[in-house]
Amino acid sequence: MTSKAGPSPLRDRRFRWYFASRAIDLLGNMMGGIALSFAVLTVSDSPEALGAVLAAHSIPMVLLLLVGGVLADRFGRTLVIQLSNVTAGTTALVIAILVITGNAQVWELIALEAVNGVAAAAGQPALAGLVPQLAPEGSLQQANALNGLLRNITLVFGPAIGGALVVGVGPGWAIAIDAGTYFVAAALLLPIKLPPPPARGAGDSIVRDLRTGWTFFRTTSWLWIIVLAFGVLNALSSGGFSTLGPPLAKSTEIGVDGWALIVSAGALGLVCTSLVLLRLPLRRPLLLGMLGCAVYSIQMIALGTTTELAVLMAAAFVAGAGIEIFGLGWDLAMQEHVPPDMLSRVYSYDMLGSFVAIPAGQLLFGPLGGSFGLQRMILLAGIAYAAVSLLTLLSGSVRGMTRAPVRSTTSAPAS
Template sequence: MAKTAAPLPTARRTAPLRIVAFRRFVTASLISATGSAMAPLALAYAVIGEGGGAGDLGVVLATNTVPTIFFLLMGGVLADRMSRSRMLFVGNLLAGAAQGALAVIVATGHASTTTVAVCGFLSGTAVAFTLPAAQGAVAQIVPAEQLQQANALLRLPSNAVKVLGPAVGGAIVAFSGPAWALAWDALTFAVAAVLLRGLRLDAPVPVTTVLSDLREGWTGFWSRTWVWTYTAAGAVLVAAWLAGFQLLGPVVAAEQYGGARDWGLVQGAFAAGLLAGTVVCLRWRPYRLLFVAVAATAPLAGPLLAMGWGLPLPWVLLATLLAGIGLDVAIVAWATACQQHVPQGELGRLSAFNGVGERLAIPLGYLITALAVGVWDNRTVLVACGGLAVAAAALNLCVRDVYRINATGK
C-alpha cells in the first residue's frame, strides 16, 4: 500500500489554509512567484543588453523549453517513486542556482547567448522535475473534498503577482539592470526550496524499475479516455492560443490598434481575468468538474476572433478578460479532477504525459503559423486559430467520460 502523508482527521473539517503543510506550500509558491513574474523581462533585456536580437532570444527561450519537454517524463516517474517534497527541494534549488549564476554572469559583463542558454537549460530541467511533483504533493497534503479550494488558493498568489510583477520588474531592470531582478528570482527559489523541504512527504509507491514505471504510467494514461482526449484537445488549444495571442497578437495590435500601449492593456486584461478566475474557483465548487474544465477553455477563442474580425479595442479587452477567467477555472477544475480520480502512485506520471503532450504542440504551432502568414494575412490566421480553439473544446465535449468525472465528497 502506498505510504502518504495524510493530514490529521480534524483537518478534514477545516479549510486548506488551516493545514500547516499547505500553508508552507502556499507561502513557497507566493515567494517564488514574485521572482518568476520578473524573470522573463529581465532575461529578455539581459540578452538585448549584450547586443542580442530576436534570434538570440529565440535560442535562449528554446533552450529553456526543450529540456522541460525532454525530461518531463523522467520527472513524472520520479515523482511517483520518491519523496515529492525532496524533489521540489532539489528542483527549486537547481533553478535558484541557475538564476543565481545567470545574475552573476550578467552583472560581471560575461553574458553571451551561449552562457545565458546554458543557465536556461538548467532552469528548464528543474521545471521538468518540479511540475509533476507539485501536483502530487497537493493531493498528499489536502483532503480530497478540499482540493479545488486548495488548487485555487495556490494559483491566487501567482495570478496576483502577474498583475504587478512585470511592472515592478520593468522598473528594477530600468533603474538597476537585469542582474538584480535575476538575483531576486534566484533568492526566491532558494527560500521556496527550504520551505518545501520541510514538508517531508513520504514516497507514494514502492521503488520498481524506471522502465516498468514508465510503461505502467503510459498504460494508466491511455486507459483513461478522459485524460488522453483532454491532453489531445489541450495540445491543439495551446498551439492555437500561443500562436494567435502571443505571436500574432502584438503584430495585429501594432497594425490595427494603438501598438504597445493597447497591447499592454490587453495583457493586463488577461492577467486580471486569471486573478478573477481564481476568485471564482474559491467561491464556486462545480460538481461536473471535467465538463467545466473543458467548457471553460472555449473562451480562449474570444480574443483571437475579436482581433481577427477587427472589433474595437473594448470588445477585445472584454474577450481577453473572459479568456483569462475561463483559463484559470479550467486549470483548477482539471487539476482537481486528476487529483480526485487518479491514484496517488500515478499522479506524477499522468501529469508528465499530459504536460509533454501539450508542450510538444508549442513549437509546432509557431511553425505552422509562420508558414500560414506567408499565405494568408495575419487577421485571417487569427480567425483560423480561434476556430481551432472552438473546435478543440467542442470535440472534447463529445467525449462521454467528460460527464462522468465529477467532484467527490459532494
C-alpha cells in the first residue's frame, strides 16, 4: 500500500447523482428488511410463513442473476437499475397497502416478494457494473471505498431506523416509506447520461451472451478460483457465525445484548476500514483481499474458544476490517481486469457461485451444532475459513495480480 490518494469521485457530477441514489436505495433496503419481517408477523405468527416470504425473494433472485447480468450489458446499466427500482417500489407499495388495510394474506406477500426478487436479480449485476463507468480516471478505488463506506454506515443505522418506524408508525407505513425510497433512487439516476451499449448483431441472443460470459469466467483462473472459494466461505460464515452464533450467545453469558455488541463491533470495523481505504491504495488487490478473508476467520475462531465479550468484540472489529479489504480488492480486480462490455454478466456469475451455497450452510450447521456442540462447530468453521482463504494464494494468478493501468471508462468529464 501507499498513502498517495487519487482524485475524489464526488467532484464528478454524474457520480454525485449516483451516490445520492445509492444512499437512498441502501437506506431503504436496510429499513425495508426489518419492516417486512414484522409485517409478515402481523399477518401470521408462524416462523414458517416468514421463512417462505423471505425465500420467495431470494430464490428467483439467485436463479435469474445470470439473465440480469445479460440485460444490464445489453440495455444499459442505469436503465436496468431504474426499472428494477420502479418494480421493487411498486411491489413494496402494494404490500404496504395490503398491510395497512388489514387485507394482507401470506400467499399475496409471497407472490409480491417473488416479483421483487426478479427485480433484484436484474438490478444487482447492473449496480456492480456501473461504478467503473462513472468513476473519473484514477479514482476507481476511491469510488469503491466510498460505496463501501456508504453501505457500512447504512448497515449500522438502517435497521435501527427501520425498527423505530415499525414501532412508531407500524410495519405497513414503514414499508410504504421504503417503497418511496425506490422511486426516489430511480429518479436520481435520470440526470446521468452514458454512452449506449455496443450495438448487437442479428445473431446475438441472450444465450450467446451467457455463453460468452461463461467462457471468460471459466478461462480466467483468478476469477473462478475466488468464486469457487467463496462458495465454501459463504457457507462456512453463514452456518458457523450467523446460524450458530446467536443460539450460542443466548445460551451463555454473552447474551442477546452481547451478541448485538459483537455485530456492532464488526460493523464499526467495516466503517473504519472504508475510511482508511479512501487514502491507502491496494496495489495487490487479491493478495491483500484473501489475507483479509483469513483475518475474518478470527471472529469465528474467537467465538469457538471463548465467551469473553471484550475479546469477541475486538475479534469482530478486526474481522470487519479484513472482509472490507477483500470487498474493495475484489471490486478492483473485477472492474480493472474484466472487459467493460461484459462486466455485469461476469458479476452475475460471481454472485451466483458465491451465493448458491449459503442455504446449505444455514441448513447443515444447525444439526451439526446440536450433535457436536455449538462452539466446536464454530471453531471448525473458523479454521476451515482461514485454510480455504490461504489456499487460494497458491494460485499465481491470485497472488500476483496487480492493479491495471488506468483506463478511461467515462465518455467525458462531468463536473
